[in-house]
Amino acid sequence: MQKTLSAPHAFQVVMDLPYADANPFSRPDPVIVPARTLLSQLP
Numbered sequence: 650m651q652k653t654l655s656a657p658h659a660f661q662v663v664m665d666l667p668y669a670d671a672n673p674f675s676r677p678d679p680v681i682v683p684a685r686t687l688l689s690q691l692p
Contacts, residue, residue: 651679662687 651659659679666683673682674690
């Protein structure tokens with residue numbers, strides 16, 4: 650689906666995982682990411 654839409658990123662956001670000190674936007678592959686981590690990366 651990511652290739653079909655030409656999306657640069659694909660996330661599965663999970664509410665019950667703890668914050669992870671990682672940048673999900675640096676990964677070109679689909680990734681499972683904690684909601685706190687993703688939201689902390691947004692401007």
